Amino acid sequence: MxxxxxxxxxxxxxxxxxxxxxxxxxxxxxxxxxxIVTGEVPGPKSKELLQNLNNVQDLRTTHFVSDYSKxxxxxIADADGNIYLDTFxxxxxxxxxxxHPALIEAAKSEEWVTTAxxxxxxxxxxxxxxxxxxxxxxxxxxxxxxxxxxxxSTGSEAIENAFKAAFMWYxxxxxxxxxxxxxKEDLDSCMANSAPGSPQLSILSFSTCFxxxxxxALSVTRxxxxxxxxxxxxxxxxxxxxxxxxxLDQYEKENRATEDACLxxxxxxxxxxTKPGRYGPVAAVVVEPVQAEGGDRHASPYFFQSLRRITKExxxxxxxxxxQTGGGGTGKFWAxxxxxxxxxxxxxxxxxxxxxAGFFYKKELTxxxxxxxxxxxxxxxxxxxxxxxxxxxxxxxxxxKNVNETGRVLFDGLRQLEKTYGHKxxxxxxxxxxxxxxxxxxxxxxxxxxIMELRRRGVEAGGSGESTIRLRPALVFxxxxxxxxxxxxxxxxxKL
Amino acid sequence: MxxxxxxxxxxxxxxxxxxxxxxxxxxxxxxxxxxIVTGEVPGPKSKELLQNLNNVQDLRTTHFVSDYSKxxxxxIADADGNIYLDTFxxxxxxxxxxxHPALIEAAKSEEWVTTAxxxxxxxxxxxxxxxxxxxxxxxxxxxxxxxxxxxxSTGSEAIENAFKAAFMWYxxxxxxxxxxxxxKEDLDSCMANSAPGSPQLSILSFSTCFxxxxxxALSVTRxxxxxxxxxxxxxxxxxxxxxxxxxLDQYEKENRATEDACLxxxxxxxxxxTKPGRYGPVAAVVVEPVQAEGGDRHASPYFFQSLRRITKExxxxxxxxxxQTGGGGTGKFWAxxxxxxxxxxxxxxxxxxxxxAGFFYKKELTxxxxxxxxxxxxxxxxxxxxxxxxxxxxxxxxxxKNVNETGRVLFDGLRQLEKTYGHKxxxxxxxxxxxxxxxxxxxxxxxxxxIMELRRRGVEAGGSGESTIRLRPALVFxxxxxxxxxxxxxxxxxKL
Numbered sequence: 001m002x003x004x005x006x007x008x009x010x011x012x013x014x015x016x017x018x019x020x021x022x023x024x025x026x027x028x029x030x031x032x033x034x035x036i037v038t039g040e041v042p043g044p045k046s047k048e049l050l051q052n053l054n055n056v057q058d059l060r061t062t063h064f065v066s067d068y069s070k071x072x073x074x075x076i077a078d079a080d081g082n083i084y085l086d087t088f089x090x091x092x093x094x095x096x097x098x099x100h101p102a103l104i105e106a107a108k109s110e111e112w113v114t115t116a117x118x119x120x121x122x123x124x125x126x127x128x129x130x131x132x133x134x135x136x137x138x139x140x141x142x143x144x145x146x147x148x149x150x151x152x153s154t155g156s157e158a159i160e161n162a163f164k165a166a167f168m169w170y171x172x173x174x175x176x177x178x179x180x181x182x183x184k185e186d187l188d189s190c191m192a193n194s195a196p197g198s199p200q201l202s203i204l205s206f207s208t209c210f211x212x213x214x215x216x217a218l219s220v221t222r223x224x225x226x227x228x229x230x231x232x233x234x235x236x237x238x239x240x241x242x243x244x245x246x247x248l249d250q251y252e253k254e255n256r257a258t259e260d261a262c263l264x265x266x267x268x269x270x271x272x273x274t275k276p277g278r279y280g281p282v283a284a285v286v287v288e289p290v291q292a293e294g295g296d297r298h299a300s301p302y303f304f305q306s307l308r309r310i311t312k313e314x315x316x317x318x319x320x321x322x323x324q325t326g327g328g329g330t331g332k333f334w335a336x337x338x339x340x341x342x343x344x345x346x347x348x349x350x351x352x353x354x355x356x357a358g359f360f361y362k363k364e365l366t367x368x369x370x371x372x373x374x375x376x377x378x379x380x381x382x383x384x385x386x387x388x389x390x391x392x393x394x395x396x397x398x399x400x401k402n403v404n405e406t407g408r409v410l411f412d413g414l415r416q417l418e419k420t421y422g423h424k425x426x427x428x429x430x431x432x433x434x435x436x437x438x439x440x441x442x443x444x445x446x447x448x449x450x451i452m453e454l455r456r457r458g459v460e461a462g463g464s465g466e467s468t469i470r471l472r473p474a475l476v477f478x479x480x481x482x483x484x485x486x487x488x489x490x491x492x493x494x495k496l
Numbered sequence: 497m498x499x500x501x502x503x504x505x506x507x508x509x510x511x512x513x514x515x516x517x518x519x520x521x522x523x524x525x526x527x528x529x530x531x532i533v534t535g536e537v538p539g540p541k542s543k544e545l546l547q548n549l550n551n552v553q554d555l556r557t558t559h560f561v562s563d564y565s566k567x568x569x570x571x572i573a574d575a576d577g578n579i580y581l582d583t584f585x586x587x588x589x590x591x592x593x594x595x596h597p598a599l600i601e602a603a604k605s606e607e608w609v610t611t612a613x614x615x616x617x618x619x620x621x622x623x624x625x626x627x628x629x630x631x632x633x634x635x636x637x638x639x640x641x642x643x644x645x646x647x648x649s650t651g652s653e654a655i656e657n658a659f660k661a662a663f664m665w666y667x668x669x670x671x672x673x674x675x676x677x678x679x680k681e682d683l684d685s686c687m688a689n690s691a692p693g694s695p696q697l698s699i700l701s702f703s704t705c706f707x708x709x710x711x712x713a714l715s716v717t718r719x720x721x722x723x724x725x726x727x728x729x730x731x732x733x734x735x736x737x738x739x740x741x742x743x744l745d746q747y748e749k750e751n752r753a754t755e756d757a758c759l760x761x762x763x764x765x766x767x768x769x770t771k772p773g774r775y776g777p778v779a780a781v782v783v784e785p786v787q788a789e790g791g792d793r794h795a796s797p798y799f800f801q802s803l804r805r806i807t808k809e810x811x812x813x814x815x816x817x818x819x820q821t822g823g824g825g826t827g828k829f830w831a832x833x834x835x836x837x838x839x840x841x842x843x844x845x846x847x848x849x850x851x852x853a854g855f856f857y858k859k860e861l862t863x864x865x866x867x868x869x870x871x872x873x874x875x876x877x878x879x880x881x882x883x884x885x886x887x888x889x890x891x892x893x894x895x896x897k898n899v900n901e902t903g904r905v906l907f908d909g910l911r912q913l914e915k916t917y918g919h920k921x922x923x924x925x926x927x928x929x930x931x932x933x934x935x936x937x938x939x940x941x942x943x944x945x946x947i948m949e950l951r952r953r954g955v956e957a958g959g960s961g962e963s964t965i966r967l968r969p970a971l972v973f974x975x976x977x978x979x980x981x982x983x984x985x986x987x988x989x990x991k992l
Contacts, residue, residue, distance in 0.1 A: 045624070049622075049624060049626075049627050052627045053622060053626065053627050053630070055643075056630055056631070056634075056635055056643065056644060056645055057630060057644065057645055057646065057647070058644070058646070058862055058863070058866065058869065059618070059619060059622060060865075060866035061619045061620060061866040061867050061870060062619065062620060062621070062622060063620050063621055064621065065621070065622055065623070065624050065626070066616065066621040066622065066623055066624065067623070067624045068610050068611070068614040068616070068623050069606075069610050071614065076621065078624075079624040088620075090615070090616055090617040090620065090621060090872070091617045091620060091872045093615070093617060093872055093873070094614070094615075098614050099610070099613065099614065100613065103613040104609060104613060106613075107608070107609040107612045107613050108604070108609060110565075112603070112612075113600060113603040113604060114564050114565050114595070115564070116603045116608075116612070116878070116882070117595065117596065117599040117600060117602075117603050117882070118564040118567065118590070118594050118595065119586070119589070119590075119851065120562065120564070120586050121586040121587045121589060122555075123555060123557045123558065124557060124558060124559050124584075124586065124587060124958075125558070125559055125560065125561070125562040125572065125586060125956075126545075126549060126555060126558060126561055126562065127561070127562055127563070127564050128541070128545060128561050128562065128563045128574075128575040130545075130549065130561070131545050131548045131549050134549070134552055134553060135552070138552075139552055147551075147552065148552060148553065148554070149552055149553055150553065150554070151553070153649045153650045153653070154649045154650070154653060154871065154872075154873065155871075155872065156653065156656075156710070156871060157649070157650060157652065157653065157710060160652075160710040160711055161709075161710075163711065164709075164711070164727055167726050167727050167728065168726045168727075170726075171725075171726040172726075182721075182725055186721075186725050186726075187721040187725055188721070190721050190724040190725045190726075190727075190729070191718060191721055191724065192734070193715055193724075193729035193730065193731050193732060194731070197721070197724065197725050197726075198724065198725075198727065198728055198729040198731075199726065199728060200728060201728050202728075212871070213657075213660075213870065213871050214652070214653060214656040214657075214710045214711070214712065215656055215659065215660070215710070215711060215712035215730075216710065216711035216712065219689055222687060225678075225682075225683040225684070225686050225687055225693070226865065226867060226868060227867070227868075228686040228687065228689075228693065228694065229667075229678055229682050229683055229686045229693050229694075230663050230664045230666075230667040230668070230682075230686075230693075230695065231660055231663050231664075231686075231694065232663065232694055232695060232696060232697050232698075232730060232776070233686070233689035233694040234689065234711075234728060234730070235689050235690070235694075236689060238688070280728070351872070352872060355615065366554055367554070369556075369722065370554065370556035370557040371557050371722060371723070372722060372723070373554065374557060374709065375650065375651075375652060375708070375709050376586070376587045376589055376650075376651065376847070376848060377589070377650065382612075382878075386612070386613070460621075
């Protein structure tokens, strides 16, 4: 089966695309289009490689085996020579597409080579370039109000250490401030994992949320049973996340009532957990700006403003998990910028699109002593170098503007498809910001069939939640790419 | 203060060093020697950079600010132009010294560049090169009996996921095998972090052990209260680690009795925790081949053989944490190879010197379904590329042989110093394998003073435990470097 596509019918577009397509920075991307040359996907080479791989590493989850040397921009090539327009981008973790020339150039520099092969224990022997690197990478995108950064290696590691910082802060306040010493009882009892040194404290998270898979991160994760079953968990409380009606602007009143009910529950849980009991006092609330893995669930700025207010009133740390939303996909660098907060979150966690992971935090959350938030590597300066180039390109090429422009084309098109195919249960609840979008199918089987149909026609897409398709293109996804995607989606939907 | 040193008095050496020094692969290392050009360490430039750094990242733990572009082989340069012989090597995490030519060459290759800038979600879209890479890196050093690898990003992440694999295996056995489905009760209850879906199971670890700092890893860590205080912990049991008398060969009988007492306690804990109670059933025992952070505590092959036997008899997973010991420092690639086990450990965790992290495991520990041990990146293929070159160099340059040869010089010298300065409380309990060595001072203050004195004379060294100095040189540390170190250590001890 060789599938070819009419390019850019323009039926979905409101923009002049000539400019966008002529200024592609990728030398090869212009020659690419979604093109499947094997009878089925994954093709025979992918399958053979996968069989070998699964003999030594558990890779049953693989979509197909990719050829990164042949991928370019928004197109990913596979081992069989198939070319896919990639709207999923490695689970939302590639900001500039494949083989961006600026990253190729940066990776060839002496600075990269030296940094790559001399990975330091940053907390012991940071490099003399490191201060400048911090300022040119992380600190350039530090969320307003957060003056400190703790680089780490993964999103889960960021979450785990953010929790630790919150617990330390909470206990420090109980002791009466940073200059108060630990008691002997604290120091002795923690060695046996017992209170008061290992206190019964909790983190409040929301139904259908996802915050990672290491064991504390997994304890707050509530998206899917398969992630959690068989694993011991901290018995921490959960509040309902508002499940809103879309489009949000048509259901403002109902949605406000839903959000208010959830907020009341948050406040009730925090107030009822002030002493040891089933849960123990809540030290922090953690929330995603958009529940991504849980099925792209949105809430309004009002909801998040209220969470900020409640946590502040109750003396609880407010952690915003921007692991999936951070890095520009929503049309702002941080999704929480859409909320227009008076007072910033206390902690913002990041990873994925930034390539470097960690968390930003307010100065007062700095532990009272060194070595308390610590590990061998404390992140990877190589990935900070990469982040520096990523930010350079986002600024130079005005990629947030591109995301917003493309987003308009994308969502106009999706809403048009919703009108056409909504009755078939193929697309409803179109929602999103920037190009960080999603829609639901009527059931999981339909969603899975649609993803497979897209892949057969040369589009790589990802699912989430029960029956959602989530769009996570790179920041270099233009209106032209959106049109190609919409055309193929249209074909799939007319066929299913 | 400009300190210069007599090189190679030969008083400690039993080897002809001419060969070792002439074949250095580092173009610059021959011109290097420990040389302090500032009045104090850290020098003024280090201090200024640190002040800036601490404004944005908590780096109070820093020894000095390094200049990696000027470092070579076993010598690390700092921001002030001081040169240190590095016996600590970024907390034991640099295998081939600084700027090894083979790594420079590898890092300049197109393969490195492509891999660096197209970091995949390995579980979704692995690269077509990935199978070959797995076989040429991880699988080339897979411990005997362990046919599977799970690449991850850090040592803590390896530990957390090894625990998850053990818990899944334990619960699967409770259900009656991999084909038995989860019950509805399991799937529902785990979403509320409650049993039976989130079961009360535990991991047994040892007193004074260290396994990492994310919250499950921290729950088994027992080395220092400062790591643990204020952080909620899983209430898991602890067994006494044998605190042996050194030298081991002089106290075999007493040490055996100590080990037997500890082993009896391990067996007693496992047997007493077979149903939910304070701890819950023990799913796994985790142990370091040498307790490193806890103060370089050794145990005999008999102890570890017995642990393997007991865990097998009791149906408990045996996890060996080789995060610090793995990669050749003990004179074998894996420290557990020194034990001559009949049946291999079930899981071996690694990170640090391998640059790539993860765990090896027995096939029967593969989860019954995909997505259960999973995250976005599942390690970093770039670091696997680095590991491939590291293994190439270890093999080509016969570095394990070098480690063992250097170790003999190192330990002969340390024992000689113990005879000379033991009475001053400066050095006792000299112990180690390969170049993975340590000695104790009489108290923490003396240890800290000795580390500072070494640094002032151009040697970077690291502490551990209460009052221990641990030696963690790179695998390219030759007898010549050992002699330089011993000479300076001698000077320090004669002065203190």
